[in-house]
Amino acid sequence: QVQLQESGPGLVRPSETLSLTCTVSGDSISSYYWTWIRQPPVKGLEWVGNVYHSGYTDYNPSLKRRLTISVDRSKNHLSLRLTSVTAADTAIYYCARAPRGSSNPMALDRWGQGALVTVSS
Amino acid sequence: QSVLTQPPSVSGAPGQRVTISCTGSRSNIGAGFDVHWYQQIPGTAPKLLIYGNVNRPSGVPDRFSGSKSGTLASLAITGLQAEDEADYYCQSHDNSLSASLFGGGTRLTVL
Numbered sequence: 001q002v003q004l005q006e007s008g009p010g011l012v013r014p015s016e017t018l019s020l021t022c023t024v025s026g027d028s029i030s031s032y033y034w035t036w037i038r039q040p041p042v043k044g045l046e047w048v049g050n051v052y053h054s055g056y057t058d059y060n061p062s063l064k065r066r067l068t069i070s071v072d073r074s075k076n077h078l079s080l081r082l083t084s085v086t087a088a089d090t091a092i093y094y095c096a097r098a099p100r101g102s103s104n105p106m107a108l109d110r111w112g113q114g115a116l117v118t119v120s121s
Numbered sequence: 122q123s124v125l126t127q128p129p130s131v132s133g134a135p136g137q138r139v140t141i142s143c144t145g146s147r148s149n150i151g152a153g154f155d156v157h158w159y160q161q162i163p164g165t166a167p168k169l170l171i172y173g174n175v176n177r178p179s180g181v182p183d184r185f186s187g188s189k190s191g192t193l194a195s196l197a198i199t200g201l202q203a204e205d206e207a208d209y210y211c212q213s214h215d216n217s218l219s220a221s222l223f224g225g226g227t228r229l230t231v232l
Contacts, residue, residue: 035221037167044123045159045167045210047221060220094166104214105221107157107172114166 002026004095004112012089012119018082022095022112029076033098033106036069036080038091039114048093051078053100085119092116124149125211125224132230133201141227143194143211149222151192154214158187158196161208161226170209171196198229206231 008020022034036048049059051069059067068081082089092114098106126144133139143156150156156174159167169178171187174194186197194211211224 044226045161045212045223047212047223050221061218062220103155105155105157105212107155107169108159108167109169109172109178111166111168 002097002110004097004110006093006095006112006115008093008115008117010116010118012085012117013121014086014119015084018080018085018089018117018119020080020093020095020115020117021077022079023075023077024097025076028073029071029078030073032100033102034069034071034078035096035098035106035108036078037094037096037108037111038089039094040088040091046091048080050098050106058104087119090117090119123225124215124218124222125213127209127211127224127227129225130228130230132232133198134232135201135203137201138197138199139201139229140198141196141209141211141229143196143213143224145192145194145213145215147192148217149192149213149215150189150194152216154216156187156189156194157212158185158194159210159212160205161210162206163208167210201231203231205229 003025049069066083094114095112096108097110158171160170161167174189
């Protein structure tokens, strides 16, 4: 049974960089496409970006200037890096899986439990 | 204001049928992009409920069904149960925005 686990600092200072890792166990990361989704406290879901098995990425235009998503096949994990954060980036960040070959929008059939990141001084 | 519009809340008594709408436009649902639906019980991660407008993943009861026509997608839940109380989100893609989108979410209350 595949499992996804997000990890990273729970507190980030304003203007600094938010970095998260999603470790995949029980299956190869190369077999799927991957997505980051975030959810501000008591709000709805927001698509952050996709990374495909080839390493190609697709980002939310509102975050594109600050965002990097990558895959490390040797460690079977994916990473998210968001620079110059503000309080508006405070959210639960989820990684999620989509079947390889999916077209937009990708149906996300497995999710991690999420990692809360608070941006505050 | 979400590009995909959902009612903030719906409610129904146990055993009843409810529907949740997801209204888009010609640049997303109306452009032919699929709609997926997710169920999120508060405090937990979302769960895929319907994919490709009408398909149920393995393990999802057939009480849940999806439909799509024009710029409108809908999720129907029949035989409401207390465990269905959750937030429901639709998802699609928008050509103009070049982004995947979620609706604002609908809170289902089982009376």
